Amino acid sequence: MATDWKEIGAVKEAQELAYLMWDKNWDEANGGNITYILTEKEATSLNYTIGSGRKVELQIPDAVRGKYILTTSSGSYFRELRDNPDDLIGIVYIPENGDYYEIAFGLEHGNKPTSEFPAHIATHAARLAIDPEQRVVMHNHATNVLTMTHVGPTDERDFTLALWRLIPEALFMFPEGIGMVPYCACGTQHIADLTLEKMKDRKFVIWQYHGVFSAGKSLHDAFGLLESVDKLCGVYLEVIRTGKFNGGINDAELMELANQWGITPREGYLNV
């Protein structure tokens, strides 16, 4: 017997996380979106008949072909995702050939995947190339990160260093650094292409004056990275508000941490 798609653990987890993120004030109104690539086992259990769903045209990167992807709907309010999964979430199937996808489950009443679906599948494709376990992408308007794009460093190296200097664990969480896509219009193939480039060797990318893209093996991982970066941006904002920043952890101390943990900070970031 086929599994009810709404009984899949990740669907329930995504609903709970959406509510939590709304509660954190990161997903006001229809802000934010989540996608999750189903495991082989989850996908098979659904028993979907390929070709039977609504078709929607889209440029498809090869790395996501043949996959089933859970997605929040365009315009969905994260506050309401728990109460109305049939309309506000769904699972799409990406065919082996052709530039379109099929709406396999959910997204009822004519709903479509998130307006940022091109950037999500581009990010999945970039991450899958280096990590076969890649599964989750989340976007939202995490308040401290967004604020920091307006007052902090605009260069991605300087932005990363500003966070590394605040707490030892920052280097451990994102030794490859944080990418920054300079401001441009959202919901386009252009921003998807820029995000893909940054995600080839990073898990976390900021859209200047807009929000975040966090990728990971699980909802747990992508959310953990996001909440850590948002916390650090909040600390940065507090620190500069005082006007008394003492400089924090310096380059030599960061390199010492990297050696202790056996990790490699992004090349060219530390002057040691």
Ligand code: 2HA
């Ligand atoms: O889904 O956040 O960037 C609404 C958005 C678009």
Ligand code: ZN
């Ligand atoms: Zn957004």
